[in-house]
Amino acid sequence: MLPANPAFDLTGRLALVTGSGRGIGHAIARGYALAGARVLLNGRDADRLEAAATALRAELQGAQVRAVPFDVTDAVAVEEACEAIVADHGCPDILVNNAGIQIRGPLTELPIDDWRQVVDTNLTSGFVVGRTFARHMLRRGSGKIVNVCSVMNHLVRASVAPYAAAKSGLGGLTRVMCAEWAPHGIQVNGLAPGYIETDLNAALVADPDFTRWITGRTPAGRWGRVEDLVGPAVWLASSAADFVNGQVIYVDGGMTAVI
Numbered sequence: 528m529l530p531a532n533p534a535f536d537l538t539g540r541l542a543l544v545t546g547s548g549r550g551i552g553h554a555i556a557r558g559y560a561l562a563g564a565r566v567l568l569n570g571r572d573a574d575r576l577e578a579a580a581t582a583l584r585a586e587l588q589g590a591q592v593r594a595v596p597f598d599v600t601d602a603v604a605v606e607e608a609c610e611a612i613v614a615d616h617g618c619p620d621i622l623v624n625n626a627g628i629q630i631r632g633p634l635t636e637l638p639i640d641d642w643r644q645v646v647d648t649n650l651t652s653g654f655v656v657g658r659t660f661a662r663h664m665l666r667r668g669s670g671k672i673v674n675v676c677s678v679m680n681h682l683v684r685a686s687v688a689p690y691a692a693a694k695s696g697l698g699g700l701t702r703v704m705c706a707e708w709a710p711h712g713i714q715v716n717g718l719a720p721g722y723i724e725t726d727l728n729a730a731l732v733a734d735p736d737f738t739r740w741i742t743g744r745t746p747a748g749r750w751g752r753v754e755d756l757v758g759p760a761v762w763l764a765s766s767a768a769d770f771v772n773g774q775v776i777y778v779d780g781g782m783t784a785v786i
């Protein structure tokens with residue numbers, strides 16, 4: 528029996544995943560714990576986050592999972608959280624910028640505060656959290672950053688302007704992070720989910736017409752599951768991807784490959 532490829536092993540690595548109380552972020556954090564990492568869950572709601580951390584520790588006996596609540600849209604809170612995390616746990620080896628919200632509406636009617644809320648949470652947070660923790664990774668000379676993008680970096684539909692603009696911006700930010708930080712031992716990539724069954728998409732999943740359309744547009748013929756994102760996220764966070772940098776990896780059942 529050949530041993531598991533050690534390159535995919537995250538044993539001893541410290542991973543911070545923003546927006547990981549539930550959904551895609553939580554699945555990625557759980558996958559990192561299963562791959563041996565010490566995991567820091569993040570979200571705004573401290574009680575819900577603590578409950579998620581407790582449940583994950585109970586499910587994965589012995590897993591090192593801690594809740595680090597902070598608001599990724601509040602630059603001061605991010606700086607303070609970073610100092611506390613580095614003091615208490617060390618500098619994360621892995622940072623996943625996953626936090627994101629969705630507010631839909633026609634361009635001509637969308638309240639500007641809704642636009643700002645989506646762009647702040649889905650894009651600006653990646654810049655603020657990314658550069659705050661990267662300062663420590665740069666001093667160490669190593670680090671993995673995974674920015675959770677979307678098929679909407681590539682394909683869009685009406686009614687999701689702030690989300691599509693923010694996620695597309697995150698792809699560009701990923702490439703600039705690569706340009707500035709790759710020379711210093713940091714790998715930065717985007718992970719772009721297709722249409723995944725999550726709370727953010729609950730109304731769409733419940734809509735039979737939308738589901739028929741989406742599964743028809745997806746060669747795999749189904750909605751994605753949060754578990755589908757875990758393997759690619761572990762790979763991007765592992766030594767197996769040390770020469771992968773500045774890329775956006777689409778995990779979408781083939782949607783972006785076809786018309």
Ligand code: GCO
Pocket residue numbers: 629631676677678679684687690720721722723727728
């Ligand atoms: C929508 C969806 C998309 C999701 C999809 C792609 O309203 O079309 O919310 O914007 O982000 O899961 O990532």
Ligand code: CA
Pocket residue numbers: 640641644
């Ligand atoms: Ca609002």
